[in-house]
Amino acid sequence: MNFLRQLRGELRKLFGRPRSFMGYGVFVVMEALILTVYKFGRGQEYMRDLIERNGYSFATYFSSLSITFMIMTLSMFLLGSVFFALVAGDIVAKETEDGNLRLVMARPVSRLRLLLIKYTSIVIYTFTFVFFVGITGYLMAIAAMGVDGGLFVMEPKMKVFAVFPSWAEGAGRLTIGAVGIAISMITLSSLAFMFSCFKIKPAAATIITLALLFVDMILQNFPFFRPYEEWFVTWRMSCWLFLMENQISWPKIFESYAFLFGLNATLFLIGFTSFRLRDFKT
Amino acid sequence: MLTVTGLHKSFGGKPALLDVSFSVERGEIHGLLGHNGAGKSTTLGIILGMVAPDRGDATIGGISVQRDHAGALRQVGAIFESPAFYEYLSGWENLRILASYSGPFDEKAAREIVDRVGLTKRIGSKVRTYSHGMRQRLALAQALLPEPKVLLLDEPTDGLDPEGIKWFRDFILGLRAERGMTVLFNSHLLGEVEQMCDRVTILREGRLVHEGTLKDLREEAPVYEVDLDPWEQAAAFLDLNAAQILSPGRIALPPDADPAITVAALVGNGIRVSAFAPVRRSLEDLYLEITAAR
Secondary structure, three states: OHHHHHHHHHHHHHHHOHHHHHHHHHHHHHHHHHHHHHHHOOHHHHHHHHHHHOOOOHHHHOOHHHHHHHHHHHHHHHHHHHHHHHHHHHOOHHHHHHOHHHHHHOOOOOHHHHHHHHHHHHHHHHHHHHHHHHHHHHHHHHHHHOOOOOEEEEEOOOOEEEEEOOHHHHHHHHHHHHHHHHHHHHHHHHHHHHHHHOOOOHHHHHHHHHHHHHHHHHHHOOHHHHHHHHHOHHHHHHHHHHHHOOOOOHHHHHHHHHHHHHHHHHHHHHHHHHHHHOOOOO | OEEEEEEEEEEOOEEEEEEEEEEEOOOOEEEEEEOOOOOHHHHHHHHOOOOOOOEEEEEEOOEEOOOOHHHHHOOEEEEOOOOOOOOOOEHHHHHHHHHHOOOOOOHHHHHHHHHHOOOOOOOOOEHHHOOHHHHHHHHHHHHOOOOOOEEEEEOOOOOOOHHHHHHHHHHHHHHHHHHOOEEEEEOOOHHHHHHHOOEEEEEEOOEEEEEEEHHHHHHHOOEEEEEEEOHHHHHHHHHHOOOEEEEOOEEEOOOOOOHHHHHHHHHHOOOEEEEEEEOOOOHHHHHHHHHHHO
């Protein structure tokens, strides 16, 4: 009960900060822009070409579900990561910098409990953010294109191709995919969280996290590293795409999520060790 | 109620505390004094478990902060200079969040404390709209939730106006009178310490240079204003008898010296004694003497 009460307080702090909502606003604007491109621009021609070249009906698969999938695939890793890094990078470092943490640490709460509460809150934030993007993206897509239609999935880099002709199946699979994205993005939040536990400025935690993420993404795309791509964190984070296959290959997914869970636990432990050993002078 | 024993701490090889030990009895208001960098904040940090000592221990109500952090801090409320609240939340939300780390939030008790610190009308406002005085009142309210046995005050009256300082002093004295609360009070405002504290601990460059009552401190080297003639002969006599000449007409006797015997001896040596009166020194005088001398 205590943990839940404290978590509620932590969430109140997290969602009370205007900065936590910055990402929500930016994503709504970006979703509107993507929709405009697909509805009226050359994006529609591109989609027609893509769908018809694969032998499927444009009328069936140029749908709100397919557009939502595109929005989530295109935006979450590049733009979403900025906000996850910003929020998770702030969660300990900003409170240390502002001095809020002293009032909390003068309470009978262990440092491990304190970090567990904060970590749980960023996991919740990550999930709510991904689902916010998914739901608002879908609602806006419905407003622009209507409810009906199947789901067309194509991601050449991860070699994923699938079609779901029925709306129900497509919507279900997209929901599972969103859960997968959220689980993948927890790794990014964990990385920023770890840096936030160090004795550094909140902005530094955010910048270092993003720098590592982008270095990982860039290196992964070098031809030399192709044979080793499975060792890159961002490749593992993209494993949610396997959830979109017609026949889900669970072993591949479990392997990648086990890798990510192990990494998350390690990042938490490193962050905790650093935080536990720190002196917080009054 | 609160004991620190043999505290040693250094930062980057530079010693901050060197074998500091003192204790605060139940119901006592204890002042912790020292210049900037003397080790006061480090001491408070160790008592609150925010700083790990290299050696030594702090206990609250017999529970070691190092071994049972939560058990020890369950008895403590703390206030810091310029307390940092969550500015974008209301005072009430801040109280609720901070109190949640100590246990269930008792809304009725919280309302009473808010009323008592005089924040009832503004408790629903965002903290960013509070004045410094209101923040200190909110800090006091959070420190009193749930009811602690020990209050640790780190420069709580810094930046307050005279009315605020008086209100704060009366409030703390009232708490002690009502609840027998133990208070460790770290302040630069020596006048405040003098009016509030039963005992003081003085630190200098990480070492303890005095622990005791203000009376002890005054009696440690009582000072007298004297009018002696001839002065040169009197000074030589006093010097031989372990008295300290502070300035012409001002002397300090050893703690065990009886001033009546000293006066009789001066007269017996043919010195005319026109005045020999004890000087009541303020804590500031005593503090400056101690920190300069040792």
